[in-house]
Amino acid sequence: MRLLDGKTALVTGVANRWSIATGIAKALFAHGATLALTYQGERVRDEVEKLAAEVGGGTCYECDVTSDEALKGLNEAIARDHGKIDTLVHSIAFVNKEDLQGKVYTTSRAGFALALDISAYSLIALVNALAETLADGGSVVALTYLGSTAIVPNYNIAGISKAALEAIVRYLAFDLGSRGIRVNAISSGPISTASSRQVKGFRGMLDRVAGAAPLRRNVTPDDVGNAAVYLASELSSAVTADVHFVDAGYHAMGMLPEPS
Numbered sequence: 051m052r053l054l055d056g057k058t059a060l061v062t063g064v065a066n067r068w069s070i071a072t073g074i075a076k077a078l079f080a081h082g083a084t085l086a087l088t089y090q091g092e093r094v095r096d097e098v099e100k101l102a103a104e105v106g107g108g109t110c111y112e113c114d115v116t117s118d119e120a121l122k123g124l125n126e127a128i129a130r131d132h133g134k135i136d137t138l139v140h141s142i143a144f145v146n147k148e149d150l151q152g153k154v155y156t157t158s159r160a161g162f163a164l165a166l167d168i169s170a171y172s173l174i175a176l177v178n179a180l181a182e183t184l185a186d187g188g189s190v191v192a193l194t195y196l197g198s199t200a201i202v203p204n205y206n207i208a209g210i211s212k213a214a215l216e217a218i219v220r221y222l223a224f225d226l227g228s229r230g231i232r233v234n235a236i237s238s239g240p241i242s243t244a245s246s247r248q249v250k251g252f253r254g255m256l257d258r259v260a261g262a263a264p265l266r267r268n269v270t271p272d273d274v275g276n277a278a279v280y281l282a283s284e285l286s287s288a289v290t291a292d293v294h295f296v297d298a299g300y301h302a303m304g305m306l307p308e309p310s
């Protein structure tokens with residue numbers, strides 16, 4: 051059964067084929083959605099255009115979310131090419147590499163501001179820029195991680211940014227709820243991507259999760275994509291302001307089992 055026929059989805063944060071956003075785009079397309087993809091800049095344009103061709107010739111737009119002008123331009127281009135969008139996926143984060151290791155208290159003021167701007171404020175900025183283009187009854191989905199509410203060594207300022215992002219999800223759910231627009235986050239288990247590999251000791255995290263999670267495995271961008279289809283579709287018609295875990299159950303462990 052296709053759940054998104056006739057819907058248009060804007061998916062941000064596609065950098066390459068391993069990006070979580072790519073898995074989400076593929077799943078939305080498989081369920082009938084027409085896609086628009088955004089990417090950060092020149093550096094990844096060719097790769098993203100290649101990926102767009104694989105998901106039904108989705109349109110591609112450059113948009114650096116730190117630029118209000120770029121966000122305004124994105125909204126104009128989307129309104130011109132697609133009219134309205136039914137689903138907005140926020141799959142963007144950035145933290146300076148030196149802030150993804152060591153002590154949180156050594157984070158610089160500039161590093162903190164940059165991480166919070168790109169990883170959290172950008173959701174507010176995107177929704178503000180696209181407010182008129184987002185269809186009533188639509189769905190907004192953001193990507194988060196367990197490090198928002200629990201200590202994950204080295205995730206540091208990224209976790210603090212995710213705490214802000216999850217709070218933003220709840221407040222936006224209230225702001226947009228009167229238009230029937232739902233806003234949720236997917237909390238993904240760790241997946242090896244260009245961003246996650248910047249976290250010191252990331253490989254070890256994958257092994258530990260696979261050994262301890264109830265499903266005894268890591269998750270994939272396809273797993274996350276399936277949950278995004280649910281959150282974009284009518285199947286989640288009364289679900290909003292929620293953080294939905296797609297992490298093989300790892301978040302529910304109170305104590306890790308003995309290694310087998």
Ligand code: 0WD
Nearest residue numbers: 065069070090114115142143193195240241243244245246
């Ligand atoms: O383990 C993981 N990979 C998890 C990721 C677990 C749980 C959550 N997440 C989250 C991330 O925090 C992020 O919000 O999922 C989202 C997507 O991350 P990803 O797929 O792991 O990483 P990646 O493929 O690197 O995409 C993130 C992208 C950037 O990629 P690169 O590699 O070029 O830094 O965020 C984009 C960029 O495409 N991005 C921006 N986009 C627009 N404007 C900006 C910017 N200023 N900065 C980064």
